[in-house]
Structures are given as C-alpha cells and as structure tokens.
Amino acid sequence: MTLERWFRRKKPTKGDDDSSPVGLWLKCESCNAQIYRKDLVANLYVCPECQHHYQMPVDARLELLLDEGSFEQWSGHIQATDPLEFVDQEAYADKLKAAQEKHHRKDAIVTGSGLLNGLPVALSVMDFFFLGGSMGSVVGEEIARAVERAADEDRAFIAVTASGGARMQEGALSLMQMAKTTVALERLAEKHLPFISLLTDPTTGGTTASFATLGDIIIAEPKALICFAGPRVIQQTIKQELPEGFQRSEFLLEKGMLDDVLERSKLKDKFAAYIRLLSGKVPQVTLEAEHVATL
Amino acid sequence: MSLPFEKPIDDLEAKITDMRSYAEEQGIDLSEEIGLLERRLEQLKRDTFANITRWQRVQVARIAGRPTGLDYVANVFTDFEELHGDRTLGDDPALVTGLARLGEQTVIVMAQQKGRDTKENILRNFGMMHPSGYRKAMRMFDLADKFRLPIIAMVDTPGAYPGLSAEEQGQAWVISECIQRMSRLKVPAISLVIGEGGSGGALAIAVANRVLILENAIYSVISPESCAAIRWRDSSEAPQAAEALKLTAYDLLDLNVVDRVIDEPLGGAHKEVDATMAIVKSVLLQELGDLLKLDEVSLLEQRRARFRALGRFEEVLEAA
Numbered sequence: 001m002t003l004e005r006w007f008r009r010k011k012p013t014k015g016d017d018d019s020s021p022v023g024l025w026l027k028c029e030s031c032n033a034q035i036y037r038k039d040l041v042a043n044l045y046v047c048p049e050c051q052h053h054y055q056m057p058v059d060a061r062l063e064l065l066l067d068e069g070s071f072e073q074w075s076g077h078i079q080a081t082d083p084l085e086f087v088d089q090e091a092y093a094d095k096l097k098a099a100q101e102k103h104h105r106k107d108a109i110v111t112g113s114g115l116l117n118g119l120p121v122a123l124s125v126m127d128f129f130f131l132g133g134s135m136g137s138v139v140g141e142e143i144a145r146a147v148e149r150a151a152d153e154d155r156a157f158i159a160v161t162a163s164g165g166a167r168m169q170e171g172a173l174s175l176m177q178m179a180k181t182t183v184a185l186e187r188l189a190e191k192h193l194p195f196i197s198l199l200t201d202p203t204t205g206g207t208t209a210s211f212a213t214l215g216d217i218i219i220a221e222p223k224a225l226i227c228f229a230g231p232r233v234i235q236q237t238i239k240q241e242l243p244e245g246f247q248r249s250e251f252l253l254e255k256g257m258l259d260d261v262l263e264r265s266k267l268k269d270k271f272a273a274y275i276r277l278l279s280g281k282v283p284q285v286t287l288e289a290e291h292v293a294t295l
Numbered sequence: 296m297s298l299p300f301e302k303p304i305d306d307l308e309a310k311i312t313d314m315r316s317y318a319e320e321q322g323i324d325l326s327e328e329i330g331l332l333e334r335r336l337e338q339l340k341r342d343t344f345a346n347i348t349r350w351q352r353v354q355v356a357r358i359a360g361r362p363t364g365l366d367y368v369a370n371v372f373t374d375f376e377e378l379h380g381d382r383t384l385g386d387d388p389a390l391v392t393g394l395a396r397l398g399e400q401t402v403i404v405m406a407q408q409k410g411r412d413t414k415e416n417i418l419r420n421f422g423m424m425h426p427s428g429y430r431k432a433m434r435m436f437d438l439a440d441k442f443r444l445p446i447i448a449m450v451d452t453p454g455a456y457p458g459l460s461a462e463e464q465g466q467a468w469v470i471s472e473c474i475q476r477m478s479r480l481k482v483p484a485i486s487l488v489i490g491e492g493g494s495g496g497a498l499a500i501a502v503a504n505r506v507l508i509l510e511n512a513i514y515s516v517i518s519p520e521s522c523a524a525i526r527w528r529d530s531s532e533a534p535q536a537a538e539a540l541k542l543t544a545y546d547l548l549d550l551n552v553v554d555r556v557i558d559e560p561l562g563g564a565h566k567e568v569d570a571t572m573a574i575v576k577s578v579l580l581q582e583l584g585d586l587l588k589l590d591e592v593s594l595l596e597q598r599r600a601r602f603r604a605l606g607r608f609e610e611v612l613e614a615a
Contacts (some may be wrong), residue, residue: 001598012585018601024464048348066335076609076611077611078609078611079608079609079611080607080608081608081609083550083607084539084540084541086479086539087538087539088526088535088542089526089527090534098307105475123497129471132478137606137607137608138606140606141608144603166495166516166517166541167516168340168509168516168525168526169520169539171515171516171517171540171541171546171550172514172515172516172540172541172542172544172547172552173517173550173552173606173607174516175494175495175498175515176494176498176552176602176605176606177522177554177605177606178471178474178498179474179478179498179502179605180602180605180606181602182471182474182475182478182502182602183478183598183599183602183603184603185475186599204496205495206308206495206516207468208467208471208494209455209467209470209471209474210471210474210495211471212467212469212471213467213468213471214471214472214475226467227467228455228457228461228466228467228470228495229457229458229461229462229466230456232457232519233457234457234458234462235453237456237457237458238458238459242536246459246462249463255463255464255465256465256467279346282449295603
C-alpha cells in the first residue's frame with residue numbers, strides 16, 4: 001500500500017478502545033505499532049519502532065539530500081502531449097490533467113541542482129504518487145536534460161527512483177525513454193562525473209531496466225521492491241509462491257546487484273563520501289594545507 | 296495457416312480450386328469464370344489487408360508459420376557459423392548469434408528465435424531471453440567492435456523472460472547494460488523487427504543506427520493482453536488495447552520509433568516466404584551499404600542522436 005493511500009484512509013486505523021482523530025495516529029503496516037503521524041514525518045517517513053521505510057514525498061527527499069536553501073529547480077518546463085490519444089476506461093489526457101492539478105507539477109519527476117554537504121550535485125527525483133512514477137516522454141526528457149546539464153556544470157548526478165516502469169499510455173515512445181536516458185548518461189561518463197543511483201520502493205520495469213541500474217554506485221533503501229517483472233507477473237508465469245524477501249533490497253545486495261542497502265538517515269553523508277572518493281583526491285583545501293605544513 | 300478474418304479469402308480460394316478440378320475432370324473450359332473469381336480473390340485480399348485492424352496485425356505478427364529468426368539467417372545470409380554461450384552462465388537458445396555474410400560483407404548476426412513448433416518453442420523459451428542471452432549479445436557486440444563487423448539483429452520476442460531465475464540473475468541490470476553497450480558500438484548496427492518486438496527485451500538488441508520493421512510486425516512497450524489486464528482489468532480487451540497502443544509498423548514510423556517499413560507480400564510474410572527473404576535481403580544490403588560509408592564517430596553520434604531525440608512533449612511557458 002502506498003503511503004499516500006495510507007494517509008488518505010477515511011477511517012482511522014485504531015485499536016478497539018482508541019478514539020484518536022482521523023489521520024493523527026497511524027498503524028505501521030510493517031510492525032502494527034501505533035505511531036503519531038508527526039513523529040513519522042519527523043523521522044524521515046521511517047517507522048520509529050521498526051525502521052520500516054515508507055515512500056517519501058519529493059519535497060522531503062530534496063530536503064533530506066540537499067543543504068538547506070540550495071535547491072534550484074530545473075524541471076517543469078515541458079509537459080506530455082498524449083501522442084497516441086490513448087483511451088482505456090478513462091482518457092490519458094484527463095488522467096494526466098487530474099494528476100497535474102493534484103500534485104502541482106507537470107509530470108512524475110523533479111530535477112534540479114543543489115549542494116550536498118557543500119558538493120555541487122544535480123538530481124532527479126521521481127514522484128511515485130504521480131501516475132505511479134511512470135516514465136513517459138516527459139520523465140525521460142527531464143532526466144536526459146538534467147544529466148546533460150549536470151555534465152556541463154561539472155556536477156555529480158543523483159537519480160532517486162520510484163516508478164512502476166514505462167508509461168504504457170505513451171506506447172513505444174515511453175519504451176524509447178529507456179534508450180534516451182541511457183544515451184544521455186554518456187555525457188556524464190565522458191567527463192568522469194559520478195552517477196549515483198538511489199533505488200527506492202518500488203522501482204520496477206523499464207525504469208529498473210534503464211538508467212536506474214546504470215549508476216556507478218547503486219544504493220537501495222531497506223526492503224524496497226526492485227525488479228524488472230513484478231511479483232504478480234512472475235507468479236503468473238511460474239505458478240508458484242515466491243520466496244520471502246524476493247526482489248527486495250537485501251536479497252539483491254546478496255545477489256550482487258547493489259553496492260549497499262542504506263538507511264535513509266545515512267544517505268546524505270554516504271553520498272558525499274562516495275562523490276569525494278570518486279573525485280580521486282582529497283579536497284584541494286586539505287592538499288594545500290598539507291603542502292604549507294611540510295614547508 | 297490462416298486467421299479468422301481471412302476466412303472469406305480461404306473460402307474463395309477453395310472455390311477456385313474446386314472449379315479447376317471440376318473443369319479438368321469434366322474436360323470443359325471454365326477459364327473465363329475462373330479468371331473472374333481470381334480477380335475477385337485478388338481484390339478481396341487487397342481490401343482485407345487494406346482495412347486490417349491493429350489487433351489483426353498482432354495476430355499476423357504471431358501466426359504459426361511466419362518466418363522466424365533462423366529462417367532469415369538461413370535465407371538472407373550465407374556462410375553462417377553459429378557461436379554459442381555468454382562465457383559466464385550458459386547459452387541462451389532464445390537468442391541465436393554468429394558470424395555470417397550479407398552479400399560480400401562479413402557481419403555478426405543475432406536473432407531472437409521463437410519456436411516453429413511446440414518442441415522448439417519450449418527449447419527456445421518462446422523467444423524470451425534470460426540474462427544469459429543478453430550477456431551473449433554483449434559478447435557479440437565486443438566481437439563486432441574488435442573485428443569491425445557490422446551487427447544485424449533480428450527482433451522477435453514477446454519480451455524478456457519474467458521468471459524467478461531471470462530476476463535473481465539481474466534481468467533489469469543486464470537489459471540496461473545491453474542497451475548501453477549497443478549504443479556504444481563503433482560499427483554499423485541494423486535492427487529488424489520481424490515479428491513481435493516485446494518491450495525492453497526487444498529494445499536491448501534494437502539500439503541500432505537503423506531500426507527497420509516488417510509491415511505486419513509489431514513493437515510495443517507492453518503486450519496488448521497485459522495492457523488490457525492492467526488498464527481494462529480484463530485481458531480479453533486485448534483488441535482494444537492493441538488499438539490504443541499504436542503498435543503497428545506504420546504507427547511506429549509516424550512516431551519515429553522505426554526508420555523504415557519493409558512491405559510484405561499480400562497476406563503476410565508467411566504466404567510467400569521466398570519473396571519475403573528477397574525483399575529483406577535487398578533492403579538490408581542497401582541499408583548496410585549506406586551505413587558503411589560512415590566513420591566510427593559519425594556512427595556513434597548518429598545512433599546517440601537518434602535515440603536522444605525520441606519522445607513527444609511540449610514546452611510550457613511558466614515553470615510548474
């Protein structure tokens with residue numbers, strides 16, 4: 001269940017004798033503990049009792065990873081056009097418009113620049129609440145533009161993923177975003193700039209099978225579902241139960257697919273360490289200081 | 296092999312055959328009547344295929360008897376030497392790879408192979424590749440770069456295999472890597488969708504300088520059945536989903552997803568296999584000839600620019 005739906009619940013989750021008002025108290029979907037909603041938010045959307053990591057809204061994610069006041073938004077200047085005039089039980093154009101109004105953004109992604117412990121970075125953060133974080137032409141283009149601008153501005157790039165995969169309402173064009181985001185990354189690679197991929201719950205399908213798994217360093221949050229084919233699809237194919245923890249971060253770490261699984265609170269400092277180490281030398285200031293000391 | 300919508304054609308064909316044998320038995324001349332029916336048959340075929348729905352195309356793309364990857368390997372190329380294995384995990388029979396000649400030029404050919412019967416379908420896993428198959432493809436890309444051999448890739452898969460072992464071995468990781476590796480080729484690469492281009496599993500061997508598609512082939516982000524199951528909550532709505540997905544050759548040409556549509560003989564590639572092979576061979580020779588004129592840097596840049604440009608969106612005046 002998504003966190004958003006959890007918050008939207010009409011009826012409060014409560015014990016028999018609990019008369020707390022709607023939404024103020026929540027029952028952890030992992031450990032069943034009663035949590036005060038404000039505590040959960042203050043704890044980076046991680047259950048204070050069992051450390052279960054809930055999906056994190058985009059704004060909170062930016063706040064988590066960037067130095068205060070340093071974020072400059074790049075995305076938001078393009079929007080989808082419904083090239084297929086796709087209609088299922090509802091028109092894609094209507095669905096898209098509703099999502100734009102509800103989430104106050106053009107599509108399922110935010111990109112921009114900022115400082116991470118003083119280091120210049122650019123990042124893209126997918127919004128799972130916006131049509132399941134699906135990747136269509138706009139998401140693909142925003143990522144490509146952000147990666148290229150990061151390369152031009154000598155910034156490390158961080159991609160935070162949360163996505164149901166390619167946006168099927170844009171047909172083969174959304175499939176092509178897998179190749180588009182991949183070729184855009186070449187600019188970054190040519191300048192030897194670090195690309196850190198942070199996989200959060202859930203990251204699936206075409207997103208996993210493209211830029212998300214091309215990070216120089218690939219990190220996942222605890223117990224995130226990360227896969228190509230979703231558990232239901234696999235179950236239909238093999239007609240048997242899936243093992244416990246299958247396709248979760250810890251399982252993938254064991255299989256050699258990730259560099260590490262990190263708790264949310266540790267991400268920023270770890271990322272800073274990776275970027276510093278990948279730059280190949282200790283920061284300039286320290287070098288000069290050492291030079292002076294030896295004179 | 297024929298499909299339900301082809302029944303009027305089959306009926307008329309049967310009628311002509313009957314009339315012929317009757318004329319022969321009775322020793323009478325019915326050539327005028329037969330000629331009339333033959334012209335009607337020709338017209339009927341043309342009308343049927345001019346008004347074919349997207350779902351009917353999907354059915355033609357998947358029909359038993361439609362030429363498979365190995366049929367093209369055998370008939371379009373010469374001197375084929377199959378090369379096996381990914382050097383890590385095994386050898387994936389869903390992707391056939393090897394050395395061959397296209398005209399005078401040695402190439403590396405790879406073909407996703409569906410079965411031509413149940414037994415082969417099981418052996419080939421219905422053309423659904425495992426991570427091992429994508430590793431084999433990448434090994435071939437390395438070989439191609441080393442010996443400066445162009446890549447010709449035939450696409451025909453329902454999708455990458457969605458199974459337990461495939462996930463454990465990093466299906467997503469290997470597909471993204473394969474996309475990246477193919478985009479970095481220093482040699483000409485042509486991909487030809489011959490049947491079904493199923494999602495990321497197809498794209499992984501279709502990051503080519505030129506992406507071609509046969510008239511009745513399809514290329515899609517998701518199968519119509521799966522799309523219907525998700526969007527209509529009913530997989531029997533697949534015909535509607537096929538319409539919505541715009542997955543036919545000419546749809547994809549409009550969207551710039553493919554560069555060229557190769558027309559098939561009337562009724563589909565399976566009706567006149569030899570003619571199909573001849574058309575495909577001449578198109579591939581011409582396309583490859585054009586690409587061989589480009590140097591390494593131009594090839595790389597052209598391929599990168601081609602995929603960088605894909606997608607449809609519009610600029611908005613003010614930031615959200």
